[in-house]
Amino acid sequence: MTAQALIALTSALAMVGGGYWWGHTATDNAWQAKHAKELQAERAETAKETKRADQAAANYLTEHLDQEDRYAALSATYQDLRRRVPLVVPGPVVVVTRSDPSGPDSSSPDERSAPATAGDGGPVLTLAAVRMWNGALTGTDQAAGACGPAGAAESSDATATEACTQGSGLTLDEAWANHAANAKACAADRQRYQHLIDFLNGK
Incomplete structure (x- = not known):
């Protein structure tokens, strides 16, 4: 009986141990x-992000x-333009005078009482200057009024050069305010x- 009990106990312990080992x-x-x-999954996500980063870097470089x-x-275009065209020209001067008192007076009372005055006449940017200013901001050569983008015959076209020398009406004060903004x-x-x-970088 003792031997049988020992065998049974040993078998039970073996089964318990085997079950624990199997479960573990x-x-x-x-x-x-x-x-x-x-x-x-982590490796796949890392590979995906690496590919995306490489594509972004390639796009930026291009x-x-x-x-x-x-x-x-x-x-190069603007250096050639500056050799031919000034950046500023004198602004228009508008003179307002009273009518001739010896002749017929058809002016209004305000005009008769106003003294002779002159407009500002300060320097204004040429159309070429505006064209170069905008090109520096956008990276694209675009027309400014009649001063068009550089063409094959622009350097020898007197009409195009004359158009670019025209005043734009923009003063230096306005240009400085734009620069500050x-x-x-x-x-x-x-x-x-x-x-x-x-x-x-911290992340």
Whole structure:
């Protein structure tokens, strides 16, 4: 009886131990399978993001080189234009005089009482200057009034040169105000981009 009981106990312990080992092995295998699946998903996501980053870098490089080429072409065009056309010309002077008291007076009372005056007559930007100003901002050579984009025969076309020397009506004060607004916008952009760069680097 004792031997049989010992055998039965040993068999029971073996079955319990086998069941525990089997359960532990099954759990370990399930965890490994889940971990392998998660790792595979992470690798796929990393590969996807890497490909996206590489494409973004390639797009930036292409656009940057294109912009460099456009600005180089603009610089050459505008250097030639500046050799032929001034950036500023005297503004129009408008003189208002009273009517001749010895002749018939058809003027209004306000005109008769107004003294002779002259307009500002200060320098104004030429159409060429406006064209170059806008080109520097946009990277594209576009017409400013009658001063059209550079053409094959522009350097020898007296009419085109004459058109570009015409005053635009924009004063230096207006140009400076525009410059200040553009500089402020650029400073705000730099600040935003720097905060974004700092955030991404920290992340």
